[in-house]
Amino acid sequence: MSEVLKSFDPLLELTDQEYRQISDLVYQKFGISLGNKKQALIKGRLQKVIRQFGFSSFGDFFDYVLKDRSGKALSILIDRLSTNHTYFYRENGHYQFLMKQVLPELEEKLKANRELGVRFWSAGCSSGEEAYTLAFILLDYFGKEHSRWKLGVLGTDISEQMLLKARQGIYSAENVFRLPEQWKRKYFRQLPSGQWQVVEEVRKMVLFRRLNLMRSTFPFKRKFQVIFCRNVMIYFDRPTREQLIARFYHYLAEGGYLFIGHSESIGRDNPYFTYVRPAVYRRKGEHHD
Numbered sequence: 527m528s529e530v531l532k533s534f535d536p537l538l539e540l541t542d543q544e545y546r547q548i549s550d551l552v553y554q555k556f557g558i559s560l561g562n563k564k565q566a567l568i569k570g571r572l573q574k575v576i577r578q579f580g581f582s583s584f585g586d587f588f589d590y591v592l593k594d595r596s597g598k599a600l601s602i603l604i605d606r607l608s609t610n611h612t613y614f615y616r617e618n619g620h621y622q623f624l625m626k627q628v629l630p631e632l633e634e635k636l637k638a639n640r641e642l643g644v645r646f647w648s649a650g651c652s653s654g655e656e657a658y659t660l661a662f663i664l665l666d667y668f669g670k671e672h673s674r675w676k677l678g679v680l681g682t683d684i685s686e687q688m689l690l691k692a693r694q695g696i697y698s699a700e701n702v703f704r705l706p707e708q709w710k711r712k713y714f715r716q717l718p719s720g721q722w723q724v725v726e727e728v729r730k731m732v733l734f735r736r737l738n739l740m741r742s743t744f745p746f747k748r749k750f751q752v753i754f755c756r757n758v759m760i761y762f763d764r765p766t767r768e769q770l771i772a773r774f775y776h777y778l779a780e781g782g783y784l785f786i787g788h789s790e791s792i793g794r795d796n797p798y799f800t801y802v803r804p805a806v807y808r809r810k811g812e813h814h815d
Contacts, residue, residue: 538576540569544584548572548603551591556604556684557740557766571606605687614655614697615704617756620785621663623806624752628783629667632751635781636675643676647750647777649739650758651681654692655701657732658724660754662709665728680750682737692734695724739770749779756805757787771798778809 548568549560560568572584581587591599615621636642644664648657657679664677683689702710702722714722737744739758753774759767774784775798784799784807786792792799792807799807 538573538583540565540572540584544588547588548584551588552604552607555600555740556738557770558607558761559763559766560607568607572603575602575606601686605685608685608688614659614702616656617788617805618704620754620756620806621659623803624660624783624785625663625667628752629663631781633668640675643678643748645748645750646679646752647754648679648681649737649753649755649774651683651688651692651734652685653688653697654681654695654724654732654734655697656754656756657681657692657734658695658713658728660752661728661731662713665713665731666709677731679732681732681734682739683734684736684738686736689734689736693729695729696721697723739773740766742773744773744777746777749777749782751779751782752785753778753782754785756785757789759786759790759792767792768796771796775799775809780809780811782809783807784809 542565545565545568549564552558552560569584572587575581576584576587579587581590591603594600632644636644646660646664648660651657661677661679664679665672668675668677681689681692683692696717699720699722702714710722713725713728715725716722739755755770755774759770762770771784771792778784783802784792786805786807788805790805794801798810800810802808
């Protein structure tokens with residue numbers, strides 16, 4: 527986007543047609559359903575891009591996204607539109623259930639074959655807080671034995687901007703405020719700026735990758751025992767949610783757990799998962815379509 531900067535009209539309007547074009551593209555590429563009521567939000571979030579790169583209208587920007595074969599313009603679009611509000615220890619009840627029920631089950635199941643490894647996936651990881659929290663929990667639970675267990679956490683997101691922040695692992699004091707003090711001491715170092723950075727040992731344990739959840743298949747060779755996908759599916763319509771749930775089933779080990787947001791539901795009559803408790807589901811046995 528090397529266009530010469532043009533004069534920007536602060537009163538530039540996002541027309542109904544432009545909004546439909548942008549929302550249809552976002553749905554087609556990322557499964558995010560913007561609906562009919564997000565026009566002001568989209569206008570606000572994209573105006574900075576239009577000003578920065580000198581487009582004369584939202585339609586011009588849309589046309590550029592379509593023509594850009596590198597995918598960078600599409601990436602900029604989704605970076606601006608995706609919501610990335612998250613913080614450490616969000617929905618703490620999930621983490622307590624993980625420590626008290628899921629991990630003891632996993633330890634018993636895998637102790638005869640530790641080489642299988644313990645694999646957790648944070649799908650829609652945003653700036654990394656959830657993925658790192660899962661790593662803290664694994665390290666705490668297995669303690670001095672952790673090096674013998676092949677522990678791994680994957681964090682994926684569609685936003686390159688958020689993934690860059692996640693890999694750096696640097697957070698504000700306000701963000702880490704809710705964490706237990708022993709975790710701050712063990713797993714962070716305070717920077718001269720007053721911010722907190724996840725220690726290198728933990729950063730190496732968590733792998734961050736860009737992934738669009740709308741892919742028909744995911745590039746994983748081995749299955750996960752736990753998938754966290756919280757407050758992601760609220761942006762999807764029902765058919766998109768159902769397709770994603772079926773894919774999660776495929777990439778979860780038998781008896782594995784799926785954690786979703788408390789404002790989300792996958793329906794107790796779905797063929798893939800059994801309801802365990804609010805926002806926690808367990809993978810059923812092999813399902814044949």
